[in-house]
Amino acid sequence: MDIVATVTALAALLTALANSFIIFEMRKQRTATTKPVLKLLSKYSKAIVEKESKEWAWENKESSHFIDLNLINFGTGPSLNLAAEWDISLDKLVDALKYFDPYKQMKFSHKKGFVEIDKSFHAIHNQKIIFLEAVPVSQNKKEVSIKLPSYFISAFEKYVQLGILDRPQTETTGPFEIPDFPSASVTLNYEDINGIKFHQKFLVTISFSSVFHANENTGTEVNASFNVKEVS
Numbered sequence: 001m002d003i004v005a006t007v008t009a010l011a012a013l014l015t016a017l018a019n020s021f022i023i024f025e026m027r028k029q030r031t032a033t034t035k036p037v038l039k040l041l042s043k044y045s046k047a048i049v050e051k052e053s054k055e056w057a058w059e060n061k062e063s064s065h066f067i068d069l070n071l072i073n074f075g076t077g078p079s080l081n082l083a084a085e086w087d088i089s090l091d092k093l094v095d096a097l098k099y100f101d102p103y104k105q106m107k108f109s110h111k112k113g114f115v116e117i118d119k120s121f122h123a124i125h126n127q128k129i130i131f132l133e134a135v136p137v138s139q140n141k142k143e144v145s146i147k148l149p150s151y152f153i154s155a156f157e158k159y160v161q162l163g164i165l166d167r168p169q170t171e172t173t174g175p176f177e178i179p180d181f182p183s184a185s186v187t188l189n190y191e192d193i194n195g196i197k198f199h200q201k202f203l204v205t206i207s208f209s210s211v212f213h214a215n216e217n218t219g220t221e222v223n224a225s226f227n228v229k230e231v232s
Helices: 002-034 090-098 150-165
Strands: 038-040 043-049 056-058 068-073 079-087 108-111 114-117 120-123 129-135 144-147 184-191 197-213 220-230
Touching: 038 184, 038 197, 038 220, 043 150, 090 108, 090 114, 090 150, 114 150, 120 150, 129 144, 150 197, 150 220
Parallel strands: none
Antiparallel strands: 038 068, 043 056, 043 220, 068 144, 079 129, 079 184, 108 114, 114 120, 184 197, 197 220
């Protein structure tokens, strides 16, 4: 009887293990067939800076201080309830601009959820997190986009204006040096249709590529690159 009971218990255990393995594989397969894979894409963009007003007009009908980055879903299922959370060091942002203002003739500061960039004032709290209900699988349709915070773009415009466009013309042959513009990071938190949560983090770095001093009618052309790298 003991042998029969032992064999019966062993058979039950093996059956339970087999069932557990089958369920695990089914869940794994279901996740693989519905898993979103999100990528935030780098881009190049051109802006025309008006000579008198110094207003920036970005190409593709993007207005001053607003730049979109395309978000593509290369996976097999949609991502749902996406929250894109920006993280930008305001201390580094302000310090990069103060570098060009040693006599403190302009106002660059931040406190209590606001940042001041010379003559512009920006609220930070309503730009920190962007919510998207869904990012469908890409099928050559119009891409979903995420906006870079306007204060970040405004700071970059002022950085180029002070460091490049308004730079005094001298006869010196010393090296042309300006500090790097601070980078920004964005964390994407979302879930698939099964409720499984995912997290991805991207680093966004902006740099100017070239500057062309056009005629008085068209202003100055600034070419910039928005480089995106996934870090986790």
